[in-house]
Amino acid sequence: MRRTPVPLLTRTAVAAVALGALGALAAPLAYANNGNDGHDGRPEALEIFPSSADPGSTVTVNTLACGSHGHGVGDANSLGAGDFQLDPSTHKEVVVGRFTVPHHARSGSYGISVACDNGRTARGELFVKHKGPSGHVQTGVGGSVGPDTAQVTAGAAVLAAAAVGGTWLLRRRASGAQGD
Known part of the structure; x- marks a missing residue:
């Protein structure tokens, strides 16, 4: 029985897809926990939208750090917007607050x-950009805070299916060649 060798490139591609699927499955867990259980003094995640x-835009922030029916005080002093209040939202255990980016704010990243x-406590980053002919083209695409768990899960499922399908196809080709 002659065995057909599987090209190295094919084996490498299948391994990369499988590793990518495993990494994609781990990403939501790392993001959701943010390496923090909320009890060790490190800040939790602050989502910024x-x-x-x-400059002049209204920014909304939310976090789970304050707990159910909690309240908090936000600090946007790094960009000159001052303090703002966070109050319970319509979503369970989420507090939400808003502030306006000052017109005098310079481009850059602000804590x-x-x-x-x-x-x-909770912490996040806001990037201030400026409209105008210089700089990036405003296409309306982009601006994600973190991975969308549903999208990551769907992507991981597609990658896992591709890895299983590729392995099945390679085994089928190899077993079919044995009969020759």
Whole structure:
């Protein structure tokens, strides 16, 4: 029985797809936990929408750090927007607050933080950009804060299916060649 060798490039591609699927499955867990259980003094995640804003734009922040029916005080002093309040939202255990990016804010990255009434803190980054002919073209595409769990899960499922399908196809080709 003659065995057909599987090209190295094919084996490498199947291995890369499989590793990518495993990495994609681990990403939501790392993002959701952010390497922090909320009890070690390190800040928790602060989601900022939009993550990239022009001067004069209203920015919304939210976090789970303050707990159910919690409150907090946000700090946007790094970009000159001052303090702002966070109050419970319509989503369970999420607090939300808003501030306006000052017109005098320069382009760059700014740390935004929240101190909750339960003693926990949350931190995130806001990128300030400027409209105009110089700089990036405003296409309306982009501006994600973090991975979308549903999209990552769907992507991982597609990658896993591709890896299984590729392995099945290679085994089928190899077993079919044995009969010759």
